Amino acid sequence: MFALTFLGTSASVPSAERNHPALLVEAAGKRILIDCGEGTQRQLLRSGAGFRRLDRILLTHAHLDHVLGIPGLFSTLGLRQSSDVMTIHGGPGTLDIVIRMLAGLWGAGRAPIPVEFAALSEGQVIDAGGFTIDCFPVRHRDTDSFGFVFQSPARRHLLPDRLASLGVPDGPLRGELAQGRPVVIEDGRTIDPEDVLGPATGGRKLVVIGDTETTEGLSQYVADADMLVIEATFLDRDASIARDYGHLTAAEAAAFAAANNVGQLVLTHMSGRYEDEEILAEAARIFPNSRIAADFDHIVV
Amino acid sequence: MFALTFLGTSASVPSAERNHPALLVEAAGKRILIDCGEGTQRQLLRSGAGFRRLDRILLTHAHLDHVLGIPGLFSTLGLRQSSDVMTIHGGPGTLDIVIRMLAGLWGAGRAPIPVEFAALSEGQVIDAGGFTIDCFPVRHRDTDSFGFVFQSPARRHLLPDRLASLGVPDGPLRGELAQGRPVVIEDGRTIDPEDVLGPATGGRKLVVIGDTETTEGLSQYVADADMLVIEATFLDRDASIARDYGHLTAAEAAAFAAANNVGQLVLTHMSGRYEDEEILAEAARIFPNSRIAADFDHIVV
Numbered sequence: 145m146f147a148l149t150f151l152g153t154s155a156s157v158p159s160a161e162r163n164h165p166a167l168l169v170e171a172a173g174k175r176i177l178i179d180c181g182e183g184t185q186r187q188l189l190r191s192g193a194g195f196r197r198l199d200r201i202l203l204t205h206a207h208l209d210h211v212l213g214i215p216g217l218f219s220t221l222g223l224r225q226s227s228d229v230m231t232i233h234g235g236p237g238t239l240d241i242v243i244r245m246l247a248g249l250w251g252a253g254r255a256p257i258p259v260e261f262a263a264l265s266e267g268q269v270i271d272a273g274g275f276t277i278d279c280f281p282v283r284h285r286d287t288d289s290f291g292f293v294f295q296s297p298a299r300r301h302l303l304p305d306r307l308a309s310l311g312v313p314d315g316p317l318r319g320e321l322a323q324g325r326p327v328v329i330e331d332g333r334t335i336d337p338e339d340v341l342g343p344a345t346g347g348r349k350l351v352v353i354g355d356t357e358t359t360e361g362l363s364q365y366v367a368d369a370d371m372l373v374i375e376a377t378f379l380d381r382d383a384s385i386a387r388d389y390g391h392l393t394a395a396e397a398a399a400f401a402a403a404n405n406v407g408q409l410v411l412t413h414m415s416g417r418y419e420d421e422e423i424l425a426e427a428a429r430i431f432p433n434s435r436i437a438a439d440f441d442h443i444v445v
Numbered sequence: 446m447f448a449l450t451f452l453g454t455s456a457s458v459p460s461a462e463r464n465h466p467a468l469l470v471e472a473a474g475k476r477i478l479i480d481c482g483e484g485t486q487r488q489l490l491r492s493g494a495g496f497r498r499l500d501r502i503l504l505t506h507a508h509l510d511h512v513l514g515i516p517g518l519f520s521t522l523g524l525r526q527s528s529d530v531m532t533i534h535g536g537p538g539t540l541d542i543v544i545r546m547l548a549g550l551w552g553a554g555r556a557p558i559p560v561e562f563a564a565l566s567e568g569q570v571i572d573a574g575g576f577t578i579d580c581f582p583v584r585h586r587d588t589d590s591f592g593f594v595f596q597s598p599a600r601r602h603l604l605p606d607r608l609a610s611l612g613v614p615d616g617p618l619r620g621e622l623a624q625g626r627p628v629v630i631e632d633g634r635t636i637d638p639e640d641v642l643g644p645a646t647g648g649r650k651l652v653v654i655g656d657t658e659t660t661e662g663l664s665q666y667v668a669d670a671d672m673l674v675i676e677a678t679f680l681d682r683d684a685s686i687a688r689d690y691g692h693l694t695a696a697e698a699a700a701f702a703a704a705n706n707v708g709q710l711v712l713t714h715m716s717g718r719y720e721d722e723e724i725l726a727e728a729a730r731i732f733p734n735s736r737i738a739a740d741f742d743h744i745v746v
Contacts, residue, residue, distance in 0.1 A: 158487040182517040183484035216483040248549015
C-alpha cells in the first residue's frame with residue numbers, strides 16, 4: 145500500500161491554488177519525497193504531514209521548479225536540530241545542480257543537516273523492506289531525468305480454517321509455513337505451505353514520472369501499474385507548444401495509460417492556462433479512470 | 446499614502462498560516478518588495494498583487510528566511526520574458542550572500558532577468574517622486590541589517606473659496622500659487638500663496654524594521670512615524686531566548702512605539718510557538734494601537 149500526498153501540482157509557474165511540484169509517498173513506515181519545489185516545507189506543514197521521518201528525496205530532474213525548496217527545507221530541518229542523514233537521489237546531472245545550489249548558500253560541501261547524494265542509474269534505487277523503488281531514464285529537454293517504480297510484493301496469508309482442520313498448532317511452525325517452508329507437526333505429518341496459504345494479494349505498483357517529452361520507450365516500466373502519476377502540462381490543442389517545451393498533453397498521458405493496462409491515472413504539473421475540467425475531459429475520453437491531482441490530495445493505492 | 450500587503454509574517458520557520466517574510470509597499474504608482482522569503486512569488490499570486498511593475502527589492506538582511514524566494518521569483522519573471530531591470534538594495538554583506546546564491550544557480554553574474562545590486566549606506570535610498578525611502582543600520586546578530594523609512598511629503602492645497610474671493614482666474618496662475626510662488630493678476634494686484642493655500646496635510650511616515658536585537662539608537666529614525674512595522678518574535682516571558690537569538694519581544698516593540706510617538710504599531714515575524722492573542726495582549730498593554738500582521742493583510746497608512 146502506498147499513500148500519496150500531493151504537496152504541489154503546478155507546472156513551472158505556481159498559481160494561487162497550486163504550489164510547485166512535490167509529492168510525498170508513504171509506505172511501510174517510510175516517507176519519501178519526490179521533487180521539492182519552492183515552498184515544499186510549508187506545504188508539508190499545511191498538509192499536516194510535517195517533517196518527521198523525512199530522510200529521502202528522489203529528484204525527477206533539476207529544473208528549478210522541482211528543486212528550489214531544498215535549501216529552505218534543509219534550513220528548517222537544521223533549526224529543528226535534526227541529525228538524520230538526508231539522502232538525495234537523482235541523476236548525476238541533477239545532483240550536480242543541487243550540489244552547486246547548496247554550495248552557493250553554505251559553501252562547498254556544506255549544509256545545515258548531514259546530506260548524502262546517491263546518483264541514479266537504471267535499476268533498483270532501494271529495497272526498503274516492505275517495498276522497493278526502481279528508476280528508469282526519462283527524456284525531458286536538457287535534463288538528466290528519471291521516473292520511479294514503487295512496488296510492494298504480493299503476499300500469501302495463512303488460512304486459519306485450513307490450519308485448524310490440519311491441526312497445525314499456534315506458534316513458530318505457523319511462521320515457517322507463512323514463509324513458505326514445509327513443517328512436520330507433532331503427529332509426524334508434513335504440512336506443505338500450499339495446503340495452508342491463500343492466494344497472493346496486496347502487491348502494488350505505483351509509477352511516478354515527472355516532466356517528460358515523450359512516453360516512447362517507457363511502456364516496459366509502466367505496464368500493469370496500479371497507479372500512474374504523470375505530467376500533463378498541456379492540452380492536445382497546444383500539442384506543438386508541448387513539443388517545443390518538452391512536455392506531454394493530457395491526451396498523450398491518457399493514451400499511454402490505456403496502452404499499458406494501468407489501473408488509475410493521476411495527472412499533475414498542469415499549466416495554469418487551463419481549467420481542471422477541460423484537462424480531465426481530454427484524458428477521460430481516452431482513459432476513463434483519470435484524475436487531476438490538486439494540492440493536498442491524499443490518495444492511497 | 447502607503448498601501449502595505451503582508452505577503453509573509455512568520456519567523457524563520459513558516460507555519461500553516463504564515464509564510465516566510467515579505468512585505469509589498471505600494472505608493473505613487475510604484476511597488477517595492479521588502480524581503481523575499483521562500484514562496485513569495487506564490488504569495489504575490491495568492492494576494493492578488495501579481496508581478497506587474499515589480500522592479501525593486503529592499504532587503505533588511507540576508508538570513509535565508511528573508512531571501513530564499515528571490516531565485517524562484519526571478520525564474521518566474523524570466524519565464525514571463527520580463528525585460529525590466531530588477532534592483533536589489535541591501536547592505537554590502539547582504540548583497541554578497543544574494544550574489545553567491547544566484548551564482549550557485551545560474552553561474553557568476555548571471556540571472557534569468559537583468560538585475561542591479563545597490564549597496565545601502567545610511568541615508569536616502571531613492572527619491573521616487575511622490576515619496577522617498579531612507580535607510581538606517583539595525584543590529585541583528587552577524588548580519589548587515591537595515592531598516593527603512595518611507596516618507597511622502599505633506600502638501601498644501603489651494604482653497605477654492607479664497608481664490609474666488611480674491612479673483613484669481615483659472616489657469617496657469619493658480620498652478621504658480623500651488624507651487625508656492627506669488628503671482629500678479631490682471632488688475633495689478635499681487636497674490637501671495639499664503640493667502641490661498643490651506644494647511645499642510647497628507648504627509649505620511651512609514652518605518653519598517655526587520656529582525657533586530659535591540660531598539661537602542663533607533664528612536665531618531667522612528668520618531669513620529671504614522672506606522673511602525675517591526676518584528677516581535679518572542680514574548681516577554683522568553684526575553685532571554687529573544688536575547689540569545691537577537692530578536693525583540695512584543696513588549697519591547699510596544700515600548701519602543703510608545704516612546705517615539707508612533708501612530709500605529711504592526712507586529713510581524715512572530716514565533717509559531719505563540720497564539721496571536723497573547724502577542725497582541727502583551728503589546729497592547731503598553732501601546733494600545735497595536736496590531737498583529739497576518740498573511741494577506743492589506744493596510745493603508
